[in-house]
Amino acid sequence: MLTLLIAIPFLCALAVFLPVSRDFRLKLFFVISLAHALIVASFWSHQPLEEYNGFLVLDSLGLILLSIISFLFLSVSIFMIGYFKHEKRSNRLFTACLLFLLSTMSLVAVSYHFGLLWVAIEATTLFSAPLISFHRNQQSLQATWRYLLICSVGIALALMGTFFLAIAAHDVHTLLLPVLLKGASSLSVNWLKLSIIFFIVGYGCKMGLAPTHSWKPEAYGQATGMVGVLMAGALTQCSFLALLRIAQICNKTGLTEFYSSILIVSGILSLAVPAMFILGEKNIKRAFAYSSIEHMGLLVLGLGLGSVGLFGALFHMINNALAKVIMFLTAGSVAQKYGSTRSDEVTGVIHIYPLTGILLIAAFLAGIGMFPFATFHSELLILNAAIISKHYLLAAIGVICLAFMFIGVGKIVLGVIHGKPKEPLLAKKENIYMNVAIAMAVLLLIGLGLWMPRPLENLLHNAVSLVGAV
Amino acid sequence: MNIMISILSHWLIALTLAPLFIGIIAKIKAFFAGKKGPSLFQPYYDLQRLFQKNSVYSRTTTWVFRCAPIVNLAAVLVLSLLVPLGPFKAPLQFPGDIFFAAYILGLARFFMIIAALDTGASFEGMGASREAFFSCLSELALFMNFITLALLTHSISLSSMIGADIPMSWKLMGPTLLLVAGSFFIVILTENCRIPIDDPDTHLELTMIHEVMILDHSGIDLGYMLYASALKLFVFAGILLPIIIPIQMANPVIDMLIFLSSMLGLSVVVGMVESTMARYRLNRVKNLLLISFALAFFGFVVKMWRG
Amino acid sequence: MMTSWVDTSCIITVFLSLIILSNYRVTAMIRVFALQSFVLSLLPFFLHASSLSGRDIFIVLVTMILKAALVPYILFWAIRHVSMRSEIKPIIGFGASIILGALVIAGAFWISLSLTLPGKPASDLILPCSLSTVLLGFMIMVTRTRAVTQVLGYLIMENGIFLFAVSLFDVMPVLIEIGILLDIFVAVFIMAIVVNHINEEFEKNMVSVSRSKMGEAF
Numbered sequence: 001m002l003t004l005l006i007a008i009p010f011l012c013a014l015a016v017f018l019p020v021s022r023d024f025r026l027k028l029f030f031v032i033s034l035a036h037a038l039i040v041a042s043f044w045s046h047q048p049l050e051e052y053n054g055f056l057v058l059d060s061l062g063l064i065l066l067s068i069i070s071f072l073f074l075s076v077s078i079f080m081i082g083y084f085k086h087e088k089r090s091n092r093l094f095t096a097c098l099l100f101l102l103s104t105m106s107l108v109a110v111s112y113h114f115g116l117l118w119v120a121i122e123a124t125t126l127f128s129a130p131l132i133s134f135h136r137n138q139q140s141l142q143a144t145w146r147y148l149l150i151c152s153v154g155i156a157l158a159l160m161g162t163f164f165l166a167i168a169a170h171d172v173h174t175l176l177l178p179v180l181l182k183g184a185s186s187l188s189v190n191w192l193k194l195s196i197i198f199f200i201v202g203y204g205c206k207m208g209l210a211p212t213h214s215w216k217p218e219a220y221g222q223a224t225g226m227v228g229v230l231m232a233g234a235l236t237q238c239s240f241l242a243l244l245r246i247a248q249i250c251n252k253t254g255l256t257e258f259y260s261s262i263l264i265v266s267g268i269l270s271l272a273v274p275a276m277f278i279l280g281e282k283n284i285k286r287a288f289a290y291s292s293i294e295h296m297g298l299l300v301l302g303l304g305l306g307s308v309g310l311f312g313a314l315f316h317m318i319n320n321a322l323a324k325v326i327m328f329l330t331a332g333s334v335a336q337k338y339g340s341t342r343s344d345e346v347t348g349v350i351h352i353y354p355l356t357g358i359l360l361i362a363a364f365l366a367g368i369g370m371f372p373f374a375t376f377h378s379e380l381l382i383l384n385a386a387i388i389s390k391h392y393l394l395a396a397i398g399v400i401c402l403a404f405m406f407i408g409v410g411k412i413v414l415g416v417i418h419g420k421p422k423e424p425l426l427a428k429k430e431n432i433y434m435n436v437a438i439a440m441a442v443l444l445l446i447g448l449g450l451w452m453p454r455p456l457e458n459l460l461h462n463a464v465s466l467v468g469a470v
Numbered sequence: 471m472n473i474m475i476s477i478l479s480h481w482l483i484a485l486t487l488a489p490l491f492i493g494i495i496a497k498i499k500a501f502f503a504g505k506k507g508p509s510l511f512q513p514y515y516d517l518q519r520l521f522q523k524n525s526v527y528s529r530t531t532t533w534v535f536r537c538a539p540i541v542n543l544a545a546v547l548v549l550s551l552l553v554p555l556g557p558f559k560a561p562l563q564f565p566g567d568i569f570f571a572a573y574i575l576g577l578a579r580f581f582m583i584i585a586a587l588d589t590g591a592s593f594e595g596m597g598a599s600r601e602a603f604f605s606c607l608s609e610l611a612l613f614m615n616f617i618t619l620a621l622l623t624h625s626i627s628l629s630s631m632i633g634a635d636i637p638m639s640w641k642l643m644g645p646t647l648l649l650v651a652g653s654f655f656i657v658i659l660t661e662n663c664r665i666p667i668d669d670p671d672t673h674l675e676l677t678m679i680h681e682v683m684i685l686d687h688s689g690i691d692l693g694y695m696l697y698a699s700a701l702k703l704f705v706f707a708g709i710l711l712p713i714i715i716p717i718q719m720a721n722p723v724i725d726m727l728i729f730l731s732s733m734l735g736l737s738v739v740v741g742m743v744e745s746t747m748a749r750y751r752l753n754r755v756k757n758l759l760l761i762s763f764a765l766a767f768f769g770f771v772v773k774m775w776r777g
Numbered sequence: 778m779m780t781s782w783v784d785t786s787c788i789i790t791v792f793l794s795l796i797i798l799s800n801y802r803v804t805a806m807i808r809v810f811a812l813q814s815f816v817l818s819l820l821p822f823f824l825h826a827s828s829l830s831g832r833d834i835f836i837v838l839v840t841m842i843l844k845a846a847l848v849p850y851i852l853f854w855a856i857r858h859v860s861m862r863s864e865i866k867p868i869i870g871f872g873a874s875i876i877l878g879a880l881v882i883a884g885a886f887w888i889s890l891s892l893t894l895p896g897k898p899a900s901d902l903i904l905p906c907s908l909s910t911v912l913l914g915f916m917i918m919v920t921r922t923r924a925v926t927q928v929l930g931y932l933i934m935e936n937g938i939f940l941f942a943v944s945l946f947d948v949m950p951v952l953i954e955i956g957i958l959l960d961i962f963v964a965v966f967i968m969a970i971v972v973n974h975i976n977e978e979f980e981k982n983m984v985s986v987s988r989s990k991m992g993e994a995f
Contacts, residue, residue, distance in 0.1 A: 122962055149927060152963070153918070156934055159959055160911070163941060170895040190892065644781070645788040645902060652792075757799050757871050764795055764879040771883050772788070775890075775905060 001048040002056045005039055005066075005106050008032065013099035016092060025095045026084060030077040036102065037070040044455060050112075054176055057112040060463035064314060065109040065241050068321040071444075072233050073102050075325050075437040076226045079332070082433030083226065086336060086426055094134055100127040101230060108238040114175040117242055118155075118162050121206065124235055125151045131227040132219050143218035150215045154205025158242070161198030165246075168192040177245060184252035192249075196259050199246045200266065206239040209266045209300060210273040213293045217277075220289035225332015228285060232292040233324035237317050240299055244467060247303060251468035263304030268397060270297025275401040278408030284334070284341040287412050288327045291367045294405055295320045298382055301398070305385040310464050312381025318456075319374040319448065323366040325441035330356065330363045333434045334416065337424045343412045348421030355430045357417050359438050364413040366445055368406045374448035476561040477551060483558065484550045487730075488704040489513035489697070491737045498741025513700065520693035528686060530590045538585030539687060539694035545578035546701045552628050553708040556729030557722035563629040568616045571628055572609065575661075578698070579605055586683040597682030600752065604667065604679070607759035608660040614766035615650050615657070618773055619713075622646065632712040640716065643776060647713060649769030654710050656762035658740075662703045665744040667755050707736050782823040786816050787906035790940060791882060794913040794933050798878045799871050806929055807852050810936075814844035817936055820943050836957070840939070843960050848932065851964060855925055867920045874920060878913055885909040903940060910937030928963070935959060 012032050016025055043063060050057040058066070076098070084091055104127060107120040125148075133144040166175060168191035172183040180187070205212040220228045243263075250259045274290035274297075281287045295316070302313025331341055333356055338346045350357030362373075369375040379402070386395040448456075493510045500507020509515070527535065551562040552571050583602055586594035619631045622639050640647055660667045663680035670681065678685075684695045711732045719725055750758060793813040797806050818840035821833040867874065889905035911934050918930030935956075942956040 119958060122959065126962055126965060145924065149918075149931070152931055153915070153934070155962070156911075156931070156938060156959065159938055159956065160941070163938070167895060188895070194892070645784045648785065648788060649792070757875060760872055760875040761795065761799055764875050764882075765792065767879045768788075768791065768795075768882055771886050772902065775886050776901070 001039070002051050002058060002110050005036065005110075006103050009036065009099045009103040009106070013096045013103065016096040016099060022084060022091055025091055026077075026081050029080065029095050029098060032099065032102070033070070033073040033077040036106070037074050040066050040070040044459075054178065055113045055116055056110045057178075058110050060459050060466055061241060061244055061314075062109040063459060064317060064463060065237060066106060068237060068318060069102070069105050069109065069234050071441075072229060072321060072325060073098070075329070075441055076229055078440075079226055079329050079434050079437035082431040082435075082437075083224075083332065083336060085431070089134070093130055097127050097131050098226075098230070101131075101235075105234055105238055108241060112177045114162050114165060114177070114180075114245070117245065118158055121158070121203070121238060121242060122155050124238060125155060125206065128227070128231060128235060131230075132223045134224055134227065135222075139218075140222040143215075143222040147215045147219040150212060151206055154202045154212065156202070157198050157205070158202030161195045161202055164191050164195035164198060168195055177248065180249055181252050184249065187249075187253055189253070189255070192253060192255065193258060196246060196250060196255065197262065200243065200259070200262055203239040203242045204266060204300075207236045207243075207296045207300075208270075208293050209296055210269040210293065213270065213273065216293055217286045217289045220292065220328075221283055221286040223285075225285075225328045225330075225335060228288070228328035228332065229325050232289070232328060233321040236292065236296055237299075237321060240296070240303075240317065243300070243303065248467050260304040260306075263300050264391070264394065267297045267299075267301030267304060268394060270294065270300065271398055271401040275404035275408075278405055279411075281408060281412060282342050282344055284331045284343070284412055284416060285328070287409050288324075288331060288367065291327070291405060291409060292324065294401065295323075298379060298398075301394075302382040302385065305382065305389055305391070307464050308388055309382055309385030310467060311460055312378050312385060314460050314463050315381065316375070316378035319378045319445065322441045322445040322448075323363075323373065323375050326359065326438055326445070327363040327367045329434065329438045329441075330360045333431070333438070334360065337426050338422065339425045341416075343415035346416050346422060347419035348417075350417045351421040352424060352428050353430055355435050359435065359442065360413060360417055362442050363438075364409055366442070368409060369402065372449040373445050375445070377449060473561055476558065480551055480555060480558055480561055481547060483555055484547075484701060484704055485697075487733075488700040489517060491704060491707075491733060492700045494734065494737040495741040495744065498738055499745050502742070502745035513696070517693050517697060520696070521690055523689035525687070525689035525691045528589060531585075531588050531686075534581075535585045535588045535686070536691075538581040538588075539691040539698070541581040542578045542698040543694045543701075545574045545581075546698045546705065549574050550701060550705045550708075553705050554629055554633070554712070555708050557725035560629045563627050565625065565627050568620070568626055568628050568631070572612065572616075575702075576605075576609075578702075582683050586686075589686045591686070593678075593682050594685060597679050597685075600679045601683060604660060604755060604759060607756065607763065608657050611653055611657050611759065611762040611766050614763055614770060615654050618646060618650055618766060618770045621770070621773055628709070632709060637716045637718075643773060646769045646773045646776070649765050649772065651710065651714050653762045653765040653769065654713070656758065656765075658703070658706045658710060659743070660759060660762075661706060662699065664740055666747045666750045666758065669749045704733075707733055711736060781900060783820065783900040784902050786820055786823060787900065787902045787940065789813075789816050790936065791906050791909045791913070794910050794917075794936075795875065795878050795882075797929065797933065798913055798917055799875045801867075801871065803856055803923075803925060803929075804853070806926065807849050807856075810929060810932060811845050811849040813933070813936055814848070815841060817939055817943075818845060820940070824943065836954075839957060840960075843957070843964065844932075844936070848960070848964055852925060852929070867922065869920050874916070878916065881912045881916060882909045885912050903943070907937045907941035910934075910940060913937075932963060935963060 009032055012028060016028070040063075043058060043066070048058055080091075101124060104120050104123040108117060108124065111117040111120055129144055129148050132147060133140045162175070165180075168188045169175065169180055169183070170188065171186045172179055174180075201212070208216040220232060223231065247259065250256055270293055274293045278287060278290045281290065299313050299316055299320070302309040302316060334346060334349060335341045337353065337356070338349075340346055349360065366373040366375055369379040383395050383398055386392075386398065490510065490513070492513045493508070496512065497507045497510055548562075549571055552560050552567050554560045579601070583598045586598040586601075616631070620626050622643055623631050623633075625631060659665075663670055668679040668681070680699070684692065687695055711729070715728065715732050717728055719728070790813055793809050793816075797809050797813075800806050800809070818837050821836050822829070825833050869877065885908040886905040889908055892904060894904055914930050914933030914935070914937055916930070917933060918927050921927050921930060938959070939956050
């Protein structure tokens with residue numbers, strides 16, 4: 001079952017290179033995403049068996065990530081149908097890379113071996129790079145280059161972290177997670193500490209934590225909305241999963257304070273840095289990129305703050321993904337309609353495209369964490385955890401940074417929505433596919449904000465106990 | 471009495487053999503250029519010719535200019551007493567004699583520089599300034615090498631540093647000695663003004679360093695200068711070779727043969743390096759010297775690492 | 778010479794990284810890198826000189842072909858494609874980089890003082906030399922402004938990681954193969970540069986594109 005989840009998108013990605021029509025590729029992608037979503041939905045009710053001697057195992061953490069991946073790809077596949085109605089460029093490489101991404105991200109969610117995890121994350125970096133430069137102009141190539149450079153360094157550091165882990169696990173003689181957890185007492189502490197540092201810096205690079213965040217504004221600013229969703233909503237969370245896996249080992253070996261302190265520092269840094277840069281920003285997508293850095297900071301902060309924070313962080317994984325769907329897909333929609341996403345070039349969207357305008361407001365509120373969107377609850381849980389563990393200053397700084405983000409993002413989004421309407425490039429007709437894709441996520445996010453379904457709550461509690469935070 | 475004999479025999483060997491190796495280098499360069507080249511004994515003929523001539527002195531020069539060649543040759547001769555040559559032990563050895571060696575060299579160089587400045591001509595001044603700059607950097611590397619060797623052999627006397635402890639050190643401290651040898655080779659090339667630092671054959675103003683400083687000397691003085699540079703190469707090789715080839719048999723004849731053949735080998739290598747490379751641009755020479763220092767420093771770090 | 782070949786390879790690797798750090802001609806840098814990769818690819822031979830296994834031979838051959846032949850070839854192709862000449866001055870100047878490089882090496886050795894490898898590694902120089910190479914590669918990457926030289930710095934970092942992986946040869950299976958995968962990744966990444974026509978104009982502007990120009994595409 002798990003192998004199918006990974007193999008089928010991969011094979012279809014190869015099939016995309018055959019000479020078929022654009023529509024066929026879009027439909028294929030939709031079908032595969034739907035199939036993926038249905039399979040993952042079945043995993044909620046009964047857990048699949050482990051495969052390849054324990055290399056591929058699905059546990060609660062993996063299930064959270066897989067569900068996020070499924071939903072994101074599904075909404076992107078629907079959005080794509082609407083997007084490519086007006087896009088002239090060939091979607092061959094684009095669809096192929098998306099399918100490769102689906103396959104490798106699923107691999108990340110189910111790998112139980114640290115080496116395999118690293119390979120999968122490296123593969124996701126590789127396949128996401130061509131997506132950024134879809135429009136093949138000067139700036140997008142430069143953004144792709146910067147992304148590749150910084151993330152490659154991150155990957156190399158993460159590889160060193162994996163090697164250090166292997167040395168620490170010298171007596172255990174394998175990198176499989178359950179074996180490492182069982183033999184946790186025999187791991188050498190010095191090497192483990194070094195490995196944790198390299199993991200956090202390396203995988204943090206890929207998540208876009210400060211100070212290695214500089215690729216984010218350019219990459220997300222240049223990539224189309226759909227790519228932005230997948231990168232901000234799924235790719236970064238995959239790296240977060242890697243951090244969760246190492247957290248499992250840390251908690252078993254008693255190094256909780258060590259890695260908590262590092263994570264809290266990176267978290268606060270990642271909250272403060274975007275707050276400093278957002279106020280001068282004029283481009284919606286770049287603003288959303290800063291918001292993504294901030295949300296990653298929240299995730300990492302939650303992970304470092306014990307089990308209440310962890311619950312909030314895991315819930316935030318889901319909410320962040322949904323919020324990013326809304327944010328980046330609306331930005332992509334505006335971009336296609338107007339040819340730009342800058343608040344000085346696009347104004348008065350709500351007068352010409354009322355539905356898109358409303359969805360853009362929803363995007364702003366969801367990204368900032370306004371009730372009734374579920375992001376409100378998860379952010380509150382994390383800040384609450386800070387107060388419970390007596391990190392009052394932390395909570396205060398967090399609130400101030402979130403306030404700055406609110407002002408910054410609000411300024412840009414409201415500037416785009418209201419004002420004198422500018423002439424769009426396309427017809428003044430709303431695109432049904434695009435809006436449906438976004439609306440799905442809006443409804444889901446509001447639903448989660450109003451009511452936590454029992455299965456989800458159980459899954460989250462399971463996941464928290466799996467990580468073993470105290 | 472014994473000291474006198476050993477000093478005189480040391481000088482005899484050094485003075486007789488030194489010009490031969492200059493000749494060998496020139497022959498190798500000619501071979502690479504496809505020419506027959508000058509005779510192997512050409513330096514001897516040159517020296518003989520120069521010693522029969524008179525010196526011409528410019529009216530702007532002072533006593534400094536006249537005594538510089540003498541000081542130069544004398545200093546290098548004293549230096550040769552500190553270095554073992556083949557089976558002959560160094561007649562002069564005392565703890566701390568590496569500093570004496572470095573500063574004797576410095577004395578020779580100082581006099582050459584001020585003699586060049588003494589002529590009042592701009593070419594010589596240019597060469598003098600370059601020589602001063604490069605020697606700063608090469609002394610850095612030289613001293614770093616000496617420090618590493620001193621740590622390895624637990625002594626600060628030149629003879630014991632390159633003496634009996636070396637074969638065992640290769641086993642344990644091989645990497646360090648490799649690095650020291652590499653760094654020292656670059657120092658040799660610098661001190662003796664070989665390509666890629668300086669071209670000994672060129673006589674163009676803009677490219678000379680050493681050649682330009684001796685441009686104004688003539689006759690006997692020039693003879694002294696040439697002899698001194700040949701001796702300097704010989705002595706430096708005598709420091710480097712026991713590090714690379716630390717073979718010491720009891721038999722003096724075999725030791726002499728080993729010494730001579732290793733000197734021959736080194737001359738051939740220097741000749742090959744000179745023939746296959748071009749002289750570096752002057753700011754690249756600075757980088758080369760810094761690399762030599764970095765190598766020596768690396769050797770030092772490895773030595774500290776290994777204990 | 779009575780030193781072990783493993784020691785010599787480690788030293789040569791670090792020495793060659795220093796050479797690349799101080800060099801400004803890209804073709805020379807690529808050749809030195811090819812030499813470094815060649816020396817590194819022979820390491821499994823030196824480690825297991827007495828008892829070669831199929832796995833050793835496989836790793837030696839794959840690394841040699843990939844890193845000492847294929848990657849330099851792709852880099853040369855990339856340079857020709859963008860008709861790149863010599864490097865402009867790096868951010869901290871060549872002389873300063875060499876001194877800094879020497880200090881970095883000393884720092885790496887100092888860090889290695891507190892780390893002990895388990896088991897009995899073939900040489901105690903592998904750990905500090907690999908750390909030095911990684912740090913030197915990182916320095917090259919950070920202080921250069923041209924795309925191809927930045928990639929070269931990354932490749933040297935990778936060589937350092939490979940050296941480190943070799944020391945873990947007997948500790949855990951499969952790790953070196955993962956390291957080789959990293960190399961393949963980089964090869965593809967370099968191809969991506971060339972295929973996407975990252976040209977010289979772009980490289981010159983890379984450091985100084987004004988902020989207002991960013992975010993223009995949709």
